[in-house]
Amino acid sequence: MSVTLDFADMSVVVVGGTSGINRGIAEAFASHGAKVAVASRNPEKVADTVKSLEGMGAGMAMGQAFDVRDPDGVAEGLAAFHAKMGDFDVLVSGAAGNFPALMSEMSNNAFRTVVEIDLMGTVHVMKAAYPFLKKPGASVVSISAPQAFLPYEGQSHVCAAKAGVDQITRTLAMEWGHEGIRINSVVPGLIDDTEGARRLVPTEEARRQALAAIPLERMGEKADVANMCLFLASPLASYVTGTVINVDGALYQGGSGHLSMQMGKMLRMTAGSKR
Ligand code: HXC
Ligand code: NAP
Numbered sequence: 001m002s003v004t005l006d007f008a009d010m011s012v013v014v015v016g017g018t019s020g021i022n023r024g025i026a027e028a029f030a031s032h033g034a035k036v037a038v039a040s041r042n043p044e045k046v047a048d049t050v051k052s053l054e055g056m057g058a059g060m061a062m063g064q065a066f067d068v069r070d071p072d073g074v075a076e077g078l079a080a081f082h083a084k085m086g087d088f089d090v091l092v093s094g095a096a097g098n099f100p101a102l103m104s105e106m107s108n109n110a111f112r113t114v115v116e117i118d119l120m121g122t123v124h125v126m127k128a129a130y131p132f133l134k135k136p137g138a139s140v141v142s143i144s145a146p147q148a149f150l151p152y153e154g155q156s157h158v159c160a161a162k163a164g165v166d167q168i169t170r171t172l173a174m175e176w177g178h179e180g181i182r183i184n185s186v187v188p189g190l191i192d193d194t195e196g197a198r199r200l201v202p203t204e205e206a207r208r209q210a211l212a213a214i215p216l217e218r219m220g221e222k223a224d225v226a227n228m229c230l231f232l233a234s235p236l237a238s239y240v241t242g243t244v245i246n247v248d249g250a251l252y253q254g255g256s257g258h259l260s261m262q263m264g265k266m267l268r269m270t271a272g273s274k275r
Pocket of ligand 1: 097100105106113146196197
C-alpha cells in the first residue's frame, strides 16, 4: 500500500509555532507544500521561523507576533492570516507556558499565568479561528500534555489547564461536528530537545528516571508529534474527531508517579532550604 500526503494549497496555522514541537509541526506541513502561518510573542522567533518555512518548500509562509492571553491580538493576527491564505484547512493551537513549582510556593498570579496561556489561550484561539475554519473539512488540533490526566507534583497549573484543553476538544467536536470541522487533542509524551523537556527533566538523573518509565524506552522526537498532525489533517483521519491521542511511547501506561514524586521531593528541598 502506498499513502501519499499532499498538502499543497492547504492553509495551515500553527499558534505557538516558532519553537520546539509546534515548530516541528509547522515545518512538516511546509515540507509537504502547504501554506503555513505561525504566531508567538517574540517577533524575532516569528521572522526566523517564517524564513525557515520558506526554505523548506512552503507554498507560502507568514507570521504574526501576538500573545494568546490577548484575545484582540489573537483575533487581529488570525484575521491577517485569513486575508492572505483564505480559510484554514488546519489549525494547531500549541502555545504553552510551564515551570515546575509547588502549589504552596506559587503565587496566585504564577498559577493564573499558566492557566491564562494554556487554557484561556486555547479559548481565544478557538473563538477567533472559528469564522475562518474551512466548513466542511477543517482539522483542528490542540497540543495537550500527559499532565491533563496524570497528576504530577510541581505541575498543578499545567495539570488543571491541559485537562481543560482536552474537555474543550471533546465539547467542540460536538458543537462543530455538524459543520464538518474535526477537532482532536494530541498529547506529546516526553519529547527530546524541547523547552518542555528541559524544564521537566532538567538533569541526567531525571532523564534516566523518565526513560525508565517509558515502555518504548526512548524519548519522542518532534517528528513523532508532527506525523500525527499530518495524519489528522489527511483523508485517512476523516472520521476521527473528539479524541485525545497520545504520542508518548506508552508513557501514560508507564505512569508518572515515581518521576513526579522525585520532582516534588526536589522542589520541597529547594523550598525548605530557602526558609
Ligand atoms: C514560581 C514562577 C516561576 C517559577 C515564573 N513564576 N516562574 N513562580 N516558580 N519557576 C511566576 C512569576 O513570579 C509571576 O508571578 C508569574 O509566574 C508570571 O511570571 P512572568 O515571568 O511575569 O510571566 P511571563 O513573562 O508571562 O512568562 C510566562 C512563563 C514563562 C510561563 C512564566 O516561563 C514562559 O514564557 N514560558 C513559555 C515557554 C515554555 O514554558 N515552554 C515550555 C512549554 S512545555 P508573580 O506573583 O511574581 O507576579 C509544557 C508542558 C511540558 O507546557 C510537558 C513536558 C512533559
Ligand atoms: P516551546 O518550545 O517553549 O514552545 C512554546 C511555543 O509557544 C513557542 O513558540 C512560544 O514562543 C509560544 N508561546 C509561549 N507562550 C505564549 C504566549 N503567551 N502567546 C503566544 N505564544 C506563546 O515548548 P515545547 O516544549 O516545544 O512545547 C510545545 C507544546 O507541546 C506545548 O503546548 C506543550 O504544553 C506541549 N508539550 C510539550 C512536551 C515536551 O516534552 N516538550 C510534552 C507534552 C506537551 P514565544 O516564546 O515567542 O511566545
